[in-house]
Amino acid sequence: MTDQIASSAPPAPLTRNTRQDILDAAQRLFTENGYHGTSMRRIAEEAGISLGAAYNHFASKEDIFLAVFIELHPYRDLIARIVSAQGDDIEALMHDAAHNLEDGLLARPDQFLALMFIELVEFKGKHISGFFQEIFPQIIVASQRFFSNRENLRGLPPLIQLRGLLGLFFSYFITEWVFGENLPPEARENGLHYMVDIYLHGIMKPDSKEAA
Amino acid sequence: MTDQIASSAPPAPLTRNTRQDILDAAQRLFTENGYHGTSMRRIAEEAGISLGAAYNHFASKEDIFLAVFIELHPYRDLIARIVSAQGDDIEALMHDAAHNLEDGLLARPDQFLALMFIELVEFKGKHISGFFQEIFPQIIVASQRFFSNRENLRGLPPLIQLRGLLGLFFSYFITEWVFGENLPPEARENGLHYMVDIYLHGIMKPDSKEAA
DNA sequence: CCTACCGATCGGTAGG
DNA sequence: CCTACCGATCGGTAGG
Numbered sequence: 223m224t225d226q227i228a229s230s231a232p233p234a235p236l237t238r239n240t241r242q243d244i245l246d247a248a249q250r251l252f253t254e255n256g257y258h259g260t261s262m263r264r265i266a267e268e269a270g271i272s273l274g275a276a277y278n279h280f281a282s283k284e285d286i287f288l289a290v291f292i293e294l295h296p297y298r299d300l301i302a303r304i305v306s307a308q309g310d311d312i313e314a315l316m317h318d319a320a321h322n323l324e325d326g327l328l329a330r331p332d333q334f335l336a337l338m339f340i341e342l343v344e345f346k347g348k349h350i351s352g353f354f355q356e357i358f359p360q361i362i363v364a365s366q367r368f369f370s371n372r373e374n375l376r377g378l379p380p381l382i383q384l385r386g387l388l389g390l391f392f393s394y395f396i397t398e399w400v401f402g403e404n405l406p407p408e409a410r411e412n413g414l415h416y417m418v419d420i421y422l423h424g425i426m427k428p429d430s431k432e433a434a
Numbered sequence: 435m436t437d438q439i440a441s442s443a444p445p446a447p448l449t450r451n452t453r454q455d456i457l458d459a460a461q462r463l464f465t466e467n468g469y470h471g472t473s474m475r476r477i478a479e480e481a482g483i484s485l486g487a488a489y490n491h492f493a494s495k496e497d498i499f500l501a502v503f504i505e506l507h508p509y510r511d512l513i514a515r516i517v518s519a520q521g522d523d524i525e526a527l528m529h530d531a532a533h534n535l536e537d538g539l540l541a542r543p544d545q546f547l548a549l550m551f552i553e554l555v556e557f558k559g560k561h562i563s564g565f566f567q568e569i570f571p572q573i574i575v576a577s578q579r580f581f582s583n584r585e586n587l588r589g590l591p592p593l594i595q596l597r598g599l600l601g602l603f604f605s606y607f608i609t610e611w612v613f614g615e616n617l618p619p620e621a622r623e624n625g626l627h628y629m630v631d632i633y634l635h636g637i638m639k640p641d642s643k644e645a646a
Numbered sequence: 647c648c649t650a651c652c653g654a655t656c657g658g659t660a661g662g
Numbered sequence: 663c664c665t666a667c668c669g670a671t672c673g674g675t676a677g678g
Contacts, residue, residue: 256468257470259556336554339547339551339554340555343466343552344468350613378637381620386629386632389601389605389629390605401566404563404567405597406593416594416598417597419590420590421632423588424634425588425633427587428635428641
């Protein structure tokens with residue numbers, strides 16, 4: 223049961239992991255063509271196995287999607303990049319987080335968002351509730367770093383503040399994905415840092431609360 | 435050629451418009467199940483005609499999607515609601531716009547976003563460029579109302595300012611759609627008005643540019 | 647893990 | 663505008 227290695231062990235396929243190959247192929251194909259636009263035959267082909275072999279690892283196509291959605295969702299990378307931000311004050315912290323995000327996810331906004339929209343449109347969000355319950359506590363913890371014990375904040379409700387922050391990044395990915403190269407350069411350069419700036423200070427002058 | 439009505443004219447189907455019926459059925463089905471998840475037979479059935487009849491109005495399924503995407507996209511309603519906002523200063527204007535949006539689109543965020551994501555995922559954005567060129571000038575004009583001749587703005591680059599505004603609404607729809615009822619009430623009540631407030635003033639106290 | 651097959655359904659068309 | 667059909671492909675399974 224411990225480290226007893228029988229001589230009849232399989233011929234050691236040298237890190238070949240079929241299950242993972244299936245999931246990787248599926249993630250790429252789902253992201254490119256949607257769920258109904260991807261066939262089991264394509265998934266098997268891209269994973270380098272036969273159709274029947276795929277059904278030896280997963281009971282159905284939907285099970286493959288579910289595994290991809292839960293295990294391969296890029297939100298982990300997103301949170302890791304935000305949490306790893308460095309800086310003494312909230313301003314430096316948030317701009318460093320933006321910088322981290324710009325390196326990775328901005329290059330491929332579709333990968334970050336496509337799985338979510340397939341889930342919402344093609345599955346009507348039936349797997350969302352469980353996903354939310356897994357991700358929500360992690361988001362709360364991650365946000366502590368930005369908002370806890372800060373005296374220079376206006377004191378907006380914490381969850382509203384957090385929702386605004388998520389919306390900030392969400393919206394940047396969306397507009398980048400939807401309009402991307404159609405946007406004029408002056409709407410894109412340093413875009414995420416400007417969004418952070420708006421989030422922190424707003425678009426109005428600080429001393430003008432009212433004006434005609 | 436003018437108002438000459440022959441006695442052999444069709445029996446006046448009383449405002450029956452098959453083409454429109456097809457588009458309405460298709461919009462609903464695409465929004466619910468995606469493009470590849472919707473069959474021509476379902477569209478024809480929901481429109482109350484036979485499969486062959488549908489192909490008398492559209493050459494292909496993709497042509498139907500294209501017509502839905504261009505003619506029935508809810509962005510027109512979105513822009514109309516934003517443009518119709520009333521208020522003396524930018525603060526009142528934006529909160530009124532938020533109020534208008536809350537009435538209509540917030541109730542059905544999926545309808546607003548699903549067509550866009552089907553286009554992005556299942557069609558890889560091949561129709562986006564034309565859409566962008568139609569919508570962009572209208573967005574620019576609509577935004578004049580908010581940003582032109584205002585002396586109490588910080589003077590951020592206009593397109594950045596606009597992108598932040600679109601992102602604000604976008605992100606609100608997204609988080610409402612994705613997480614909706616999973617969110618605690620304090621993250622939802624007056625949510626859009628809080629987002630407007632963050633957009634205008636930021637989350638930080640106005641006098642604290644730096645702090646340890 | 648593969649080959650060969652199942653019934654069902656797909657987008658689209660012929661012919662009237 | 664309908665019925666009846668086309669070849670292709672779908673998700674999934676049997677049997678080995």
